[in-house]
Amino acid sequence: xxxxxxxxxxxxxxxxxxxxxxxxxxxxxxxxxxxxxxxxxxxxxxxxxxxxxxxxxxxxxxxxxxxxxxxxxxxxxxxxxxxxxxxxxxxxxxxxxxxxxxxxxxxxxxxxxxxxxxxxxxxxxxxxxxxxxxxxxxxxxxxxxxxxxxxxxxxxxxxxxxxxxxxxxxxxxxxxxxxxxxxxxxxxxxxxxxxxxxxxxxxxxxxxxxxxxxxxxxxxxxxxxxxxxxxxxxxxxxxxxxxxxxxxxxxxxxxxxxxxxxxxxxxxxxxxxxxxxxxxxxxxx
Numbered sequence: 001x002x003x004x005x006x007x008x009x010x011x012x013x014x015x016x017x018x019x020x021x022x023x024x025x026x027x028x029x030x031x032x033x034x035x036x037x038x039x040x041x042x043x044x045x046x047x048x049x050x051x052x053x054x055x056x057x058x059x060x061x062x063x064x065x066x067x068x069x070x071x072x073x074x075x076x077x078x079x080x081x082x083x084x085x086x087x088x089x090x091x092x093x094x095x096x097x098x099x100x101x102x103x104x105x106x107x108x109x110x111x112x113x114x115x116x117x118x119x120x121x122x123x124x125x126x127x128x129x130x131x132x133x134x135x136x137x138x139x140x141x142x143x144x145x146x147x148x149x150x151x152x153x154x155x156x157x158x159x160x161x162x163x164x165x166x167x168x169x170x171x172x173x174x175x176x177x178x179x180x181x182x183x184x185x186x187x188x189x190x191x192x193x194x195x196x197x198x199x200x201x202x203x204x205x206x207x208x209x210x211x212x213x214x215x216x217x218x219x220x221x222x223x224x225x226x227x228x229x230x231x232x233x234x235x236x237x238x239x240x241x242x243x244x245x246x247x248x249x250x251x252x253x254x255x256x257x258x259x260x261x262x263x264x265x266x267x268x269x270x271x272x273x274x275x276x277x278x279x280x281x282x283x284x285x
Contacts, residue, residue: 132176
């Protein structure tokens with residue numbers, strides 16, 4: 001196939017030997033199968049900001065630290081240089097998160113580096129060595145749903161213990177290999193302590209996963225893992241291998257109406273994006 005323009009420099013530098021075929025295209029990037037020596041890997045080519053359909057980038061950038069003050073000022077001003085730096089920061093955030101989460105024991109693809117907007121990473125495979133399917137393409141028994149749900153929740157906890165919230169976790173951002181779920185797509189991962197939206201993002205991530213697996217194991221639908229996890233996190237008692245119950249006794253104080261409205265708006269926006277992803281997935285099929 002014709003080599004994508006953004007991947008050509010990696011071929012010129014000997015990082016990639018051959019582009020085999022397109023793998024998938026999403027709201028923020030296109031992914032290709034590439035050959036690197038004797039290994040088959042993925043090359044994730046990030047789309048330019050103007051062509052991405054990820055609409056809430058500002059919320060996700062909140063709390064991200066930029067060490068260079070000149071770069072930080074340029075990003076705040078929105079200058080051409082600042083926009084370029086902002087794009088690099090967005091892209092490098094995924095590489096940093098992948099290394100950080102792998103060290104924390106979270107099942108994520110192994111990264112090999114980000115080069116001019118192209119992320120090279122491990123190809124996640126199925127039992128036969130083919131490309132692993134996305135979770136939304138996999139059917140399962142109730143027992144398997146409970147097992148895989150527990151694995152994802154465990155990884156969400158480990159992510160939070162490492163200081164991160166995925167922020168966009170759904171059945172479209174999880175692959176299923178021979179050993180279970182593998183979490184992907186992390187450029188929007190947020191700092192749990194520095195981002196004011198981290199709590200509802202975590203709740204949305206967990207609830208998305210619970211609702212999906214709950215199709216196969218309805219008993220999961222009444223669980224309160226998100227609230228339990230965040231309560232332990234706020235109390236400083238969340239550990240990577242904590243045993244969760246899925247139960248949570250709600251706060252009896254008066255509800256914060258503004259906060260509730262914000263969550264409703266966020267949920268509505270998420271559902272619109274979710275429907276768009278479904279349409280995109282159907283078009284790819």
